[in-house]
Amino acid sequence: MGNNDISGKRINISHVRKEFQIEKESLLVLKDINLEIEPGDIVSIIGGSGCGKSTLLRLIAGLDSPNEGEIALDNTKVTKPSLDVGVLFQESRLLPWESTWKNIAFGLPEKFDKEKKNELVAHYIKLVGLEGFERALPGQLSGGMQKRVAIARTLINNPHVLLLDEPFGALDAFTRMNLQEEVVRIWKEQRMTTVLVTHDIDEAIFMGNKVIIMSAKPGIIKDVIKVELPEPRSRVSVEFEELRMKVYKEFFGDDRPMEDYAI
Numbered sequence: 199m200g201n202n203d204i205s206g207k208r209i210n211i212s213h214v215r216k217e218f219q220i221e222k223e224s225l226l227v228l229k230d231i232n233l234e235i236e237p238g239d240i241v242s243i244i245g246g247s248g249c250g251k252s253t254l255l256r257l258i259a260g261l262d263s264p265n266e267g268e269i270a271l272d273n274t275k276v277t278k279p280s281l282d283v284g285v286l287f288q289e290s291r292l293l294p295w296e297s298t299w300k301n302i303a304f305g306l307p308e309k310f311d312k313e314k315k316n317e318l319v320a321h322y323i324k325l326v327g328l329e330g331f332e333r334a335l336p337g338q339l340s341g342g343m344q345k346r347v348a349i350a351r352t353l354i355n356n357p358h359v360l361l362l363d364e365p366f367g368a369l370d371a372f373t374r375m376n377l378q379e380e381v382v383r384i385w386k387e388q389r390m391t392t393v394l395v396t397h398d399i400d401e402a403i404f405m406g407n408k409v410i411i412m413s414a415k416p417g418i419i420k421d422v423i424k425v426e427l428p429e430p431r432s433r434v435s436v437e438f439e440e441l442r443m444k445v446y447k448e449f450f451g452d453d454r455p456m457e458d459y460a461i
C-alpha cells in the first residue's frame with residue numbers, strides 16, 4: 199500500500215497580519231507575512247522564541263485566523279482545521295491509557311470499517327518502525343518511540359500538508375537526529391508539503407529545501423535561504439558548514455565570528 203501518488207498542496211500566505219488582544223493592549227505578532235510554498239516541498243522556518251512561528255503554523259492549520267490577509271491551500275482559503283493538514287507538536291499528546299495501536303487509530307474517521315482500519319494502522323506502524331510495540335502503552339515507550347506514535351497518528355489521515363512545530367525539541371540529540379532522518383525519508387516517499395518550525399539551525403538546514411528566517415516584534419520574514427546540498431545530506435560536509443555560517447550570519451545580521459554567537 200504505497201502512497202506515492204500523493205502530492206502536497208501549494209501553500210499561499212498573503213499579507214497575513216495577526217495581533218492578539220491582551221487586556222486592553224494589542225500585540226502585533228505577525229506583520230504582512232507573504233510566502234508561497236510549492237506543492238510537495240519541505241521548508242524550515244527558524245526564528246527566536248516569541249517571533250510568531252507557532253502562531254503562523256496555527257493559522258496555516260486553520261486553528262486560528264488572521265486579522266488581515268489570507269492563507270490558501272491549492273487556492274482554497276483556510277477557514278477551519280482539516281484532516282488534510284496534519285500537525286505534529288513538541289509534546290506527543292498521546293492518550294496515556296491507550297496502546298500504540300489505539301493511539302494511532304484514534305484519528306481515523308468513524309466510517310472506516312474495521313478491516314480497513316487495521317490495514318492502515320499496520321501500515322503506519324511499519325512505516326515508523328514500531329512493529330512489536332503495538333500493545334505497549336505510551337509510558338512503556340521511550341520519548342523517541344512516543345514521537346514515532348505521534349508521527350504515525352498524524353500521517354494515517356494521509357495529509358497533503360504536514361506542519362511540524364518544534365517536534366523534536368524535547369528529545370536527546372541522537373534520537374532527534376534519527377527522527378529528522380525518518381521524517382525526511384517519509385517525506386521523500388509521500389511528498390506532502392511540509393513546514394517545519396524550529397529554533398535549531400542544523401535541523402532547519404538538514405531537513406529543509408529552504409530555510410525561512412523570521413525576526414521578531416513584529417514577526418516578519420527576514421530572508422529565505424535555499425538549501426542545495428547533495429543527497430543524502432551529510433551534517434559534516436563543507437557545504438553544510440558553509441550554509442550553517444550563512445544562516446547564522448543572516449540570523450544575527452552581522453559578521454561576527456561564529457563562536458561569538460549564542461542563541
Ligand SMILES: Nc1ncnc2c1ncn2[C@@H]1O[C@H](COP(=O)(O)OP(=O)(O)O)[C@@H](O)[C@H]1O
Pocket residue numbers: 218219220225227245246247248249250251252253254
Ligand atoms: N492566544 C494568544 N493570546 C495572546 N498572545 C499570544 C497568543 N498566542 C501567542 N501569543 C503571543 O504571540 C507571540 C508569538 O507567540 P508564538 O507564535 O507562540 O511564538 P514562537 O512559536 O515563535 O515562540 C508571543 O509574544 C506570545 O506571547
Ligand SMILES: [Mg+2]
Pocket residue numbers: 251252253363
Ligand atoms: Mg512556538
